[in-house]
Amino acid sequence: MIGYHGIGVWLEKAAAWLLALLWISPLIYAFWAAFHPAIYATRFDLLAPLTLDNFREAWSQAPFARYYLNTFLLVTGILIGQFVLCTLAAYAFARFEFSGRNIAFALVLVQLMIMPEVLIVENYSTMSKLGLVDTISGIGLPYIASAFGIFLLRQTFKTVPQELEDAARVEGCSWLQVLLKVYVPLARSTYLAYGLVSVSYHWNNFLWPLIITNSVETRPLTVGLAIFGAPESGVEWSIITAGTLLAVAPLLLGFLLFQRQFVQSFMRAGIK
Amino acid sequence: MPSSTIRNQAYGWLLLTPAAIFLIAFTHYPAIATLGQSFFSESTVIRPAEFVGLENYQIMLTDEVFWKVVRNNIWYAIGTIPASVALAMIMAIWVNGKLAGRGLVRMAYFTPTILPMIAVANIWLFFYTPDIGLIDQFLSMFGFSGRNWLGNPETVLSCIIVMTIWKEAGFFMIFYLAALQSISPELEEAARIEGAGRWYYFRRVTFPLIMPTTLFVLINAVINSFKLVDHLFILTKGGPDNASSLLLYYIYEVAFSFFDEAYAATLTVVLLVTLAIIAIGQFLLMDKRVHYR
Known part of the structure; x- marks a missing residue:
């Protein structure tokens, strides 16, 4: 692989991952909102209780x-x-x-x-x-x-x-x-x-x-x-x-x- | 062998017939009928349709909404196509190279592609909701006040463009991935021995080699920008004041909300002509490429 060394390459890899994270985040957010009670729709508390009520x-x-x-x-x-x-x-x-x-x-x-x-x-x-x-x-x-x-x-x-x-x-x-x-x-x-x-x-x-x-x-x-x-x-x-x-x-x-x-x-x- | 030739003829057409019936019924006939209908007035209970020549087209040319949706459609194309194609190219190069967790990254890029536009719009609607939406909540942390992103004619089209780029880039990435994988690794090897940098290699080797793919992707992107309107039903209904309406959405409104089929047919002709021009353009460009080779 050409030039696979140095800081530029690491920056590029980081960018690739960052973009991937950005790209998947709307979907992850949808999962968050769907599996938590409505009040947590915009409050990102890792201890928020999980629920299936929304699906029901x-x-x-x-x-x-x-x-x-x-x-x-x-x-x-x-x-x-x-x-x-x-x-x-x-x-x-x-x-x-x-x-x-x-x-x-x-x-x-x-x-x-x-x-x-x-x-x-x-x-x-x-x-x-x-x-x-x-x-x-x-x-x-x-x-x-x-x-x-x-x-x-x-x-x-x-x-x-x-x-x-x-x-x-x-x-x-x-x-x-x-x-x-x-x-x-x-x-x-x-x-x-x-x-x-x-x-x-x-x-x-x-x-x-x-x-x-x-x-x-x-x-x-x-x-x-x-x-x-x-x-x-x-x-x-x-x-x-x-x-x-x-x-x-x-x-x-x-x-x-x-x-x-x-x-x-x-x-x-x-x-x- | 005349008998076998005749048999061949008969079998050929026989095999083709079922598909031909459906193609003619739902593609060729409606395309021609649409053109025909555009020269007639809308029929009502008391008055049957009559030939009016180019009157519908004259009405169209003075219809401010028509010009607005055409302008919107052009901006929508300009906003979505270069960005999503460039992103797709970058994504493909990243995912094709050495990268830890490559499969995961590729999945992240591609996933929006398999979601229906309606679902995408449902999710993004909440990002754009004034005050309680995610974007406004995020901005409020920095002291910005809430905005009505989708209710403002100045921001609405950009919001839709951003969402479309998110939805489309991963789809186009696939075609670039296929193209990149067909490039011989020896080229890269040779370039490295010559001491070429990555950017130089991309500019002088990769980019020209994937040019046919770029052309293919561009054409698909242009077509999509004219036929992708599902999200408007959820996000804006074309509003405010038609600021986000696109040609096909306007056709839908005219036909199924205003029940003016003749005018809808006239607008459809514009869309068909646009698609035909793209097709001819593609044909000529492809032709050139063949000569170039």
Whole structure:
């Protein structure tokens, strides 16, 4: 390592740690507020009593269980839809010569720039024509044909040696069997990476779900949390913080447990 | 092999069809329909929509709120992009080098990325709350009196910018980390033997080598600055007096609070054109890079 000696380097390391501390402190503060009685929200007394009352309160004041279920259904539904549609489309782009392929691919990539959340007005009227306003499908459908997913999988499928496909064909495999037995297993790490990115995106997504839902039965966690935590709702600060942590807990926990996979997935998704 | 070519054609399109239906229904069709709607008046119960040409655009050009949100959006982009990209670069270099507790530091930088913007806004709202909020309490220790950070048109946008930088820097760091890890360690070895300092090495080797990543990150950052509005719902609702409103948030308000879909469509066209310009810019820049190589 270049110049890893002297006081400058130590200063740099200290700065790296200081920045890390600064970066994590809002979250640590949220934990502090959520696990202590409200009067300690701004009084940092190490001997302050710990409590779970804020969580109990938050849980009883908003239907979090239902929000969890909605979010869970939403992200799994989207993920399954994305895996199926993107796999088929990516396979077509990677291995089939058909006329208009390049134009079709360019038209797919348009979605990388123009995400569904930009077209809220028109998509809302489409959904109301389809009778899908205030349904979980209504939240998910605009996202299931994902340009990003198609692009990632196409890149991966292209690296699969043609000989493997030819061998499978000789064995008498149909195209579907080739896809399922050769391509999909070889792209496992891409599916993992894309899956993690997709789940964290849709777990956190807000604007479109806010617009398209208007009942407890369909609202995902983010929308429920926004209603719960809105200043005009008058809920106490510590309870809002507890609710906020409830909403992010599964994803945060998943991240802390599988940090390496998360970081590598985001990296992999970014390089391609 | 004409028969296999035809089969290929058929299979190719068949495989593509499911994705194509959804892409057309929720991306291409709405984009075109939005453009079409922007030339019509808003339909009401007594009066159906009629063709008005560019009238909606004329209204837009005289709409002070429109200009305000455009200005805000530009300031928001200027405020968030260079800072978060520079921080991301520094973070990545630190986390990529020798550092005790590297994993922990990396985790600290990255964690804001996986939190929803709504949760982030909930937490930061309390920092900015006048008098009882953390910032005011901290400042009061030094004798400063409380300020209404989010209620003041002069400070509100900066508050939102700071929060966004916190949220985004760790995300961009990941792309830089990936880029740094692809740089051959021999380069650093060679530079050290030549007696190059760390700053010199960064300026002449690392920085140029990660330029493609910088471009990629910059484009993502620009797009984000136009589509990231979730926090406004919690922190400010675009206020006070639209001082923190952004284009997409204004579109939401016009469409779903004022129920003027035609005008919302007109505003959306501006957003679409902006994104298209970014896309073309990206395409040209990438192209240049290829030639350069």
